[in-house]
Amino acid sequence: MPVRVALIDEGCDVWHPDLTDAVVGGAETDPNGGMRRWTKGTDYIGDPHGTACAGLVAARSSVHGLGLAFEASLVVFEVLGWSTATQGPVVAAIEAAAGLSDASLACDVICCSLGPRGKEPFSPSKAMRAALAAAASRGRSGFGCPIVWSVPTENAIGQDVSASEHVLAVGSVDAYGRRFGAANVASLYAPGQDVVTTVSPNNWGVVSGTSYAAPLVAGAAALVLACRPTMTALDVRKHLVATSKNGVLNIGAAIQVFG
Numbered sequence: 001m002p003v004r005v006a007l008i009d010e011g012c013d014v015w016h017p018d019l020t021d022a023v024v025g026g027a028e029t030d031p032n033g034g035m036r037r038w039t040k041g042t043d044y045i046g047d048p049h050g051t052a053c054a055g056l057v058a059a060r061s062s063v064h065g066l067g068l069a070f071e072a073s074l075v076v077f078e079v080l081g082w083s084t085a086t087q088g089p090v091v092a093a094i095e096a097a098a099g100l101s102d103a104s105l106a107c108d109v110i111c112c113s114l115g116p117r118g119k120e121p122f123s124p125s126k127a128m129r130a131a132l133a134a135a136a137s138r139g140r141s142g143f144g145c146p147i148v149w150s151v152p153t154e155n156a157i158g159q160d161v162s163a164s165e166h167v168l169a170v171g172s173v174d175a176y177g178r179r180f181g182a183a184n185v186a187s188l189y190a191p192g193q194d195v196v197t198t199v200s201p202n203n204w205g206v207v208s209g210t211s212y213a214a215p216l217v218a219g220a221a222a223l224v225l226a227c228r229p230t231m232t233a234l235d236v237r238k239h240l241v242a243t244s245k246n247g248v249l250n251i252g253a254a255i256q257v258f259g
Contacts, residue, residue, distance in 0.1 A: 002073045003222040005057050006097030006107035006145075007215070008090060009050035009114065011078040013200040018061040019054050019074070026076035027105060029092040035102070038078075046200050050076065052207045053113055055198030056215035057222070064204040065196060068219030068251065069226075075107050082114065087125045090114065094131040094147075098139030108140050108225050111218035113150040113211035115162070122152070124161040136166035136233045144233030146221040150214040151181040160185055168221075168237045172213035173248055181210040188241055190216040190249040220251050227258040 004024070014023045027037045058074050059067040077097065079089035090112070092101070099106025115122045124132070132147060139145035149162040151169050162169040163185045171181030172192025179189055192213030199205035221236050231239070243253040 002071055003069065003109065003225050004073045004075055004107040005069065005109045005111060005218055005222050006075050006077060006093070006105075007050060007054055007057065008077045008079060008093045008097065008110065008112040009047060009053055011047035012050040012054045012074075012076040013046035013198075014076070015046070016051060016055075016198050016200060017202055018059040018064065018198055018204075019051070021060055022054070022058040022067070022070075022072070022074045023076055024073040025105060026078065027093070027096060027102075028078040028080055029089040029096070031081040031086045031088050033088045033092050035092050035096060037102075037105070038076075047078070048200060049113070049211065050078075051200050052197045052205075052212060053111070053215040055204075056195065056212055057111065057219045059198050061204075068216050069222035071226075072219065072222045075105055079114070084122050087128050091125070091127045091131045094128075094135050098135035098145050100134055100138065106139070108145060109218050109221045110135060110139075110145050110147045111215055112148070113214045115150065115152055115160075122161045123159050124164060128161060129164065132161075132164050132166040139233070143230060146218075146225075146233045146236040148214050148218040148221060150210040151185045153180070153210060154182060166233075168217060168240065170210065170214045170217045172208075172210045177248075181213075188217060188244055188249060189213065189247055190220075192216070217249055220249055220254055223251065223255055227255060
């Protein structure tokens with residue numbers, strides 16, 4: 001069974017020809033904590049940010065390229081009306097993605113690139129902290145779901161959600177090795193500047209930002225779990241950091257050790 005990656009964002013264009021086979025389900029969550037599962041083909045929202053992130057994880061294309069974990073399945077969560085002050089939609093999505101509230105939406109890896117721009121911190125609420133802890137310890141039948149989160153674009157002032165002990169915080173690098181994102185939070189870096197991925201409608205384009213580094217790390221986590229399904233969430237996070245090259249994701253080294 002393919003590894004399932006939860007993409008918590010603002011929707012995804014599932015009719016993109018390189019994504020439609022990858023997306024197997026999803027739901028929308030609202031500020032009141034409500035959740036409604038989507039019907040594929042009628043309810044999915046074609047958000048450009050989520051579409052770009054989805055392609056980096058699991059795009060299937062023989063022409064333009066492939067997502068890092070192109071055999072993984074995607075479960076897309078559209079978080080409606082979320083903000084740093086209204087974290088309920090994201091909390092509900094995390095709980096569902098970990099299989100804590102809806103087993104049919106349960107995933108193995110959770111990827112989130114939501115956050116404010118600049119120095120404003122995304123300080124986690126009590127409910128957010130509880131959801132992250134539960135997903136990382138009780139998700140995936142008790143092995144825990146690795147949670148990958150992009151860091152803010154600048155050094156965060158105060159406690160940012162990406163600094164949680166249950167999260168692998170990811171910044172981005174460009175082709176010259178220059179690093180972007182909050183250095184006081186990031187524990188791993190991955191390509192995220194001028195990367196090629198899926199864009200709507202039915203196309204590929206170039207995007208930049210820490211948002212686009214996190215999906216590559218989530219894809220790497222999916223590949224690790226495809227090789228070693230019983231690794232704990234903590235072990236996956238430690239493994240990706242330990243096999244990195246000078247703090248930058250090294251997918252070859254991460255997978256090679258499994259033979």
